[in-house]
Amino acid sequence: MSKARPKFLNLLQIRQPIPAVVSILHRISGALLFLFLWIFLIGLQRSLASPESYLQLKAFIDEPLVKLVILGLVWAYLHHTFAGIRHLGLDLRLGIELPGARMTAYAVLALALGLTVIAGVLLW
Amino acid sequence: MTVVAHYGWRGWLAQRVTAVVMLLYTLFLLAVLVSLPQIDYDRWHALWSLSVVRYATIFFVLSVLLHAWVGVRNIFMDYVKDTGLRLVLYVLVILTLIGYGVWTWQILWAV
Numbered sequence: 001m002s003k004a005r006p007k008f009l010n011l012l013q014i015r016q017p018i019p020a021v022v023s024i025l026h027r028i029s030g031a032l033l034f035l036f037l038w039i040f041l042i043g044l045q046r047s048l049a050s051p052e053s054y055l056q057l058k059a060f061i062d063e064p065l066v067k068l069v070i071l072g073l074v075w076a077y078l079h080h081t082f083a084g085i086r087h088l089g090l091d092l093r094l095g096i097e098l099p100g101a102r103m104t105a106y107a108v109l110a111l112a113l114g115l116t117v118i119a120g121v122l123l124w
Numbered sequence: 125m126t127v128v129a130h131y132g133w134r135g136w137l138a139q140r141v142t143a144v145v146m147l148l149y150t151l152f153l154l155a156v157l158v159s160l161p162q163i164d165y166d167r168w169h170a171l172w173s174l175s176v177v178r179y180a181t182i183f184f185v186l187s188v189l190l191h192a193w194v195g196v197r198n199i200f201m202d203y204v205k206d207t208g209l210r211l212v213l214y215v216l217v218i219l220t221l222i223g224y225g226v227w228t229w230q231i232l233w234a235v
Contacts, residue, residue: 031199034192037224045231048172054165081150084143091140 019105026083029076036073067123074119079112135194142187142194149184172235185228189221 008014016024046057060066086104089095095104156177160167171177196217204210 027199030192030195034196037188037192041224041227041231045227048169048231048235051165054168081147085147088140088143 017102018109019101022083022086022105022108025079025109026087029080029083032076033073033080036076039069039073067120071116071120071123075112075116078115079108082108082111135197138190139194142191145187146184146191149180149187152180169235172232178232178235181232182229185225189225193217193221 043057046053048054061070086095086108089104090101095101156171157163160171172181197214200210200213200217204213
């Protein structure tokens with residue numbers, strides 16, 4: 001094997017195949033959900049503590065910036081969930097051929113983004 | 125040298141079992157929320173007083189914490205090459221997750 005083979009391993013410049021994009025977003029969305037776990041807990045706590053804290057939380061959620069953060073987390077939850085379901089399918093040897101793997105990867109991206117947009121419309 | 129680490133297999137399985145639990149809980153909670161005619165504080169509070177919701181949530185949160193542990197550990201194994209630093213990060217994540225578990229329990233049983 002020739003040692004002079006050209007190597008090009010700049011991951012940021014290689015155009016990644018769609019299943020690879022879904023895979024790295026699975027990791028990124030998982031990391032985001034972990035980093036923001038406390039937000040879910042504070043939200044639950046404030047919503048239940050008293051009628052006053054419930055109304056305060058409701059007003060807080062009405063802030064546009066807060067809505068954006070919520071939508072970001074909604075996307076992360078959706079993408080992570082759909083990519084996870086796809087992964088379970090792969091474990092069961094469903095969609096492991098390239099055309100199927102590509103199609104389900106597109107479906108994961110589209111479902112997560114589409115439902116996030118719908119959630120955004122409902123939230124606003 | 126081959127190091128046989130059985131926790132790799134356990135983590136793999138735990139990730140999938142917890143994923144299914146979380147998926148079922150998500151569908152359960154969505155169905156409950158959609159079935160509520162409208163949400164105000166009283167209805168919301170009453171919902172979380174139900175044992176079935178509480179225990180399902182505790183089960184869900186335990187799954188989240190275990191799932192997060194396996195996932196975050198995998199990320200650290202990939203990117204943090206320094207063993208000492210990686211161990212410190214593991215301990216911080218474990219303590220954080222245990223803290224979240226206790227916190228969840230307090231929230232739910234204060235309802």
